[in-house]
Amino acid sequence: MARLRVDFIACQGRGLCAEALPELITLDDWGFPIVSGQPVPPRLWPDARETVRSCPLLALRLERVNR
Amino acid sequence: MTRSAVSLGAAVRPSSAAAPGALPRLLPLCPPRPPRPASLDSHLSRYGPPPCSAPGQRDMRTLIAEVGRAGLTGRGGARFPTADKLAAVAAGRAPAVIGNGTEGEPASAKDKVLMARSPHLVLDGAVLAAQMVGASQAVIVAHRDALDILGQAAAERRRARLDQVRVTVRAAADRFVAGQASAVVRWIEHGVPAPTAMPPRLSDRGLGGRPTLVQNVETLAHLALIARYGARWFRSVGTPAEPGSMLVTVAGAVREPCVLEIAIGTPVGQVLDLAGGPAAPLHALLLGGYCGAWVDAAQAVGRPFSAAGLAGLGAEPGAGLIVALPAGACGLAETARVVRYLADESAGQCGPCRFGLPAVASELERVAGGRPADLGLLRKWLGQVDGRGGCAHPSGAVRLVRSALRTFGTELTQHAAGSCGGTAQVLPVPSPGPR
């Protein structure tokens, strides 16, 4: 199981993540990502990894959660 | 500055080195007039000598287990099991220990009073915590109101060669978020009182990259007594699920605002009576802190002051704050003032907090001022800000606002038509000073 986590201290609201993964990430009224707390479906794992890589601030993480 | 009060209704024992039976445990039995800190001698004669002088590792593991049996949880607001924290940090190499006496909450005074009246209990706890995790020194970050007293007490102990562990006392930063655990670490290291990202957790990497224990000063004080008198003694007051005593600050429309030590689970109404009782008919209570929750006064007075007792009202004991709002005050106006303060006090590191809180504050000010406001937009923003940030600051503000909308429903309707007529200003909000 994997979850997307945002480091809001690093995030500067550039918005690349919402463009890359609109299925799971939207932007709030100030341009910062709202990430669903739900696990990332396996079919989106490659896209999620690419989205994590594309963040210029390294503010996005894909966490393995063993629950 | 509030004064500490003696618990009423319980037998007051004269000072002795035997285990204190009733309350207060942390605060002086008979508060001296004029207020002054307990000296090292009176501290030792009341509580006995510090628990261990040259502890072995096994003794420390046993002690941590005892703390676990006692069920001590953090008294800074988060209520994390202290034994778990101790064990996590003790497992690391070259750990660091920080006593957190920042008390950035403007209306709360319990930590200041504890440090100013019973500094040696706090220092005992810091030394003990350091020994328990294997640290060679401890730092206490203290609110400037208690800094001198704590510093003098530390010097007194150094002269008496009391401790194996070196304790230093430093001034805390004067910001609301400065009391957050990672903010304290960053304040010590870089002089910046702002939270840092976690992971990594402080118990893994904190001060100087070392496993760090950050404990509220009240928690350290309880630790010092558990080490002397044991888990069963600690559990002799409080509830089975939430044992022990806690310090609370009672403020607002009560006759004798003060800091009290109560057994966890004491009915809210009784706590108010210990502070002299309401000074006026009460409308609502603010419980926990500025990131806590408003509750209807009539509903709250019968409830135990504990996490379990308050959960049904959507509130928590938090940092032990109870502010009484009289019927003559407007809860919405108070909330608007506090939320504007919280917005100004944002560390400004995270977008949702930096932009969302001022937006919420502005909308709330419109509501409080009787101007046309968009409650739908306010609720949308609350949803967008909640849980999104580098620390719990924005979530706390959201909790406060949501509880206000719930508790002051009548006023909301009145404000939509103009005003509710409430005027008094009850909650202290520091004016923005030089940064």
Add this chain to the structure above:
Amino acid sequence: MSSQVLWFVSRGSGLALLAGFSAVAVLGIAARLGSVPKGWSRLGLGELHRTLALFCVAFLGLHVLTAILDPYVTIGWAATVLPFASPYRATAIGLGALAVDLGGTVLITSLARRRLGYRAWRAVHWLGYLAWPAAFWHSVTAGADLRTWWVTLMVWGCAAAVATACLARLLSWRPL
């Protein structure tokens, strides 16, 4: 392979690289500007910066290889990374080696960005502001045939593009 073919490929690839790296620089600088034109994708610009940079690095291999292998001039392998170690036009080639060193450092740190952490990666990435002028001056002194009008146009066009991007960045700099 005849010397002339190697010479052409070397110089041609050099010119293409000047354009390529200038585009990379402009894209990278533009990513830091406050806003993007409506309809433009921040993600697209970011990904283009990265992809184009990697492509240029690969193309750079061809440029360096053909220059070294060309029997007409003696440059030597060492001069690809050691500035001013080339017997042939030491300064001009040396600037190219400097660009390779600086650009190579930026490349390696970018590939290992996650392990390095954001702050360290960002600090090294600033070297790009040194790498581009080194590459530019190398192409003017060692390569560009400025008697040809379209070469001149390209060279100064690249310079203008990067200068404009830098100016825009400076003007949009908000005090922290």
